[in-house]
Amino acid sequence: MTGGAAPPRPARRRLLGVAAGVALAASVGAVLSPGLRCSSADLAQAREGTARAGADGTQEIALVAERGEYRPNVVHARAGAPLRLRVLVHEGGACARRLLVPDLHAALDLPDAGSTELVLPAAARGSYLFTCEGRMVKGVLVLD
Numbered sequence: 001m002t003g004g005a006a007p008p009r010p011a012r013r014r015l016l017g018v019a020a021g022v023a024l025a026a027s028v029g030a031v032l033s034p035g036l037r038c039s040s041a042d043l044a045q046a047r048e049g050t051a052r053a054g055a056d057g058t059q060e061i062a063l064v065a066e067r068g069e070y071r072p073n074v075v076h077a078r079a080g081a082p083l084r085l086r087v088l089v090h091e092g093g094a095c096a097r098r099l100l101v102p103d104l105h106a107a108l109d110l111p112d113a114g115s116t117e118l119v120l121p122a123a124a125r126g127s128y129l130f131t132c133e134g135r136m137v138k139g140v141l142v143l144d
């Protein structure tokens with residue numbers, strides 16, 4: 001038998017399945033990667049938090065980075081006002097070196113232990129991802 005389209009190869013189908021699984025895992029919080037400290041049984045859970053108004057008009061919220069997750073990982077705040085993110089590192093590692101908010105062009109170097117903070121500029125309504133440097137551990141900032 002010559003010519004004609006070959007049937008889909010099983011290997012390719014497996015790859016597509018893996019890609020779909022990876023996309024699903026990423027959508028709920030993280031890609032489980034045994035080689036990195038980004039895996040946690042708790043990653044699939046949404047932990048919500050709401051920023052409170054600070055004295056100077058800047059909103060504030062504290063995030064804990066621990067065991068490859070952020071708590072909270074769904075942060076609600078008002079649009080149009082700056083937001084101070086105070087990040088407490090309870091357990092360091094590859095996923096707790098930097099915190100990125102790509103759509104707001106913000107990055108924060110984290111200490112091995114202790115806390116640091118970053119003031120995000122006032123931003124429009126919408127959802128903004130925040131992630132570890134490897135973009136594995138994720139959270140979302142919801143401004144409304």
Ligand SMILES: [Cu+2]
Pocket residue numbers: 036038094095096132133134135136137
């Ligand atoms: Cu990571």
